[in-house]
Amino acid sequence: MSGETSAGLPEVDVPAADRAALREPAHQVDPRAVSLWRTTALVEAAFVSGLAGVGYALLPERPWWATLALALLVAAALARAVVMPVVRFRIHRWEVTGTAVFTRSGWLSREQRIAPLSRVQTVDSHQGPIMRLYHLATITVTTASAAGPVRIDCLDEALARRVVADLTEITGATEGDAT
């Protein structure tokens, strides 16, 4: 197994202690992603506020702290819709090289994922209904590990198709069962 996957990779120097930081992946996601994320966040905010509002209206009496809790909830949901997309757009980045996929995602918590192309099993793209409005698509690259799918969120449709084609071509050339 090891022979199949590490063969062909160049011998690389073991990094020195002062170099141990990952750089940013090369590309940002499509700027329309900000609008997409804001739209979904607003929809979620409306839904949550609506539910809480109905609950509030059904209360037999309305003490001051219930009013405060409702106000805070609505304010938090709205603040999230304002702040999250901007921060997320700064964080989300991706890169595909000849040997690996590398992504960074999240806004409050962060995640960086690396999957070598020699271990990739499937390359899927996905478009939800709202994403279709914005002409965006998400690519999911899976490996033999359930813990290891790498997702590139919100690429332009045409770009996503190209990336999927490229990835399929590269990974199709790899032999072995990638476990």
Added chain:
Amino acid sequence: MTRPDEDGWQRLDARMLLIGPLDTLRQFAVPVVIALVGISSSRGTFDPGLLLIMLAVPVVLGLLPWLTTRYRITDTQFQQRRGLLSRQQLTAPLDRVRSVDLESSLLQRALGLAKVKIGTGVDETRIELNALSLAQAEELRRFLLARGAAAVPAPPPVVWTQSTDNQASDVPFRNNRQPPPDDPPAVLARIDWSWLRFAPFSLGRLAIVAGAVGVLAQWGEDLPFLDAEHIDAAWRWVTGFALVLVVLATLVVALLAWLVISVVGYVVQWWDLRLTREHGTIRLAAGLLTTRSTSVEEARVRGVELVEPVLLRTVNGAELSTLATGVGEGGVTKVLPPCPREVCQEVGQAILGAPRPLVAALVPHGPAARRRAHVRAQRPAVVVTLGLLAATGFAGWPWWPPVVAALVLVPGGAAAGEVAYRNLGHLLTPAHLTSGDPAVQRRRQVLERDGVIGWVIGQSLFQRRRGLATLTATTAAGKERVAVRDLPLEQAVRLAALVTPGAVVPFLADP
């Protein structure tokens, strides 16, 4: 045994004609009895014809698997056909066979039969042959695993011998190739009955007992004497004695029951345990009533997991599992019963082929990780104390519960936090990545470097504030991930780069 037809298809063992109907009869027993009682009582008469029909149906159903299942081995594939109405053909490429399990229930053992389960590395479905003769099953196991291990790209053609002489009939997989080298199996571990002392300290079985008690309790509600009046009377009768005595007696009885259950369970499960290595496979066989044998190609065993649950650790006991790909059921297989930690370490070393990962001290993760372990361990203390404070403030409870809770839980949390931090760590050895969890239960996972597929470096909001990260090595083996928690971010990146330089170094920042 049954002889293959001209295409090489052969049936399961004919003795299944005996067992199959018995098995289905057992499954159908309850509904059949209920139906019979119901019909008879509504009609007022007992109809023997009805009984016959109700017995005949399961018997016929029990014969079906033998009648409809056939299997054969071609040059490249293992094939199985089954099904009466919807016919199904399952195939497994011979060079993809990763594990072969044999299992015999008590009844099957009496008749010398074994069920064979064949697992391939790629998908989760396993081919089941229920059942073959023991000799045939054993032969099939060795043949498949030898083929899987060899994984020859262009194998010489297998020729089915249509020999007419009777000697050949006991060797079902004759072909013109060399048999696998017959070196004797090396024994890695054998049951040692002095390990029985660990049985009561392993609480895994307690869940099963609790489940049984739960079922009994539900059932008990229907008993005629379990109503409020009787319970009340019983309670008064009990409190008439010294309550302490009653409680003590109950405790003693429960403890004795647990002793018996745990020891019996241990013996039944691990009877005649043999862990061996032969022809590049690791084989585990054990069981008193139902015997099981699991064989996994050694190259598929990507690592081991050493767990020391709190109670077991107090008596220096531990449990060992292998992390493998393509064996189904999560890929984590317990290969040793609760036994002395040293035994687990030795066997683990033999499986890994490396001495250090299971015994060497782990690299600690530093002060930030320690603070985090302590903060996490104080959560119950904070929640309980605040809850009690609220009760004191708003519900008029006395002043002392929150104070007592804080006095007990805070030191307890501090101790738990310190233990958790001591268990946390990682270690990189030439061939393996080792990780210890930050938890009171000590767990050490060892993964082959070659088994690492990719990486996830995650930082929660709190980890970011302390500059920590959780480094997850994704893998196809075991639970498909090995996480190194609360590692300083730059160390996490460095570790990933050291394990798989090819994938990580291109993404490192310039110095």
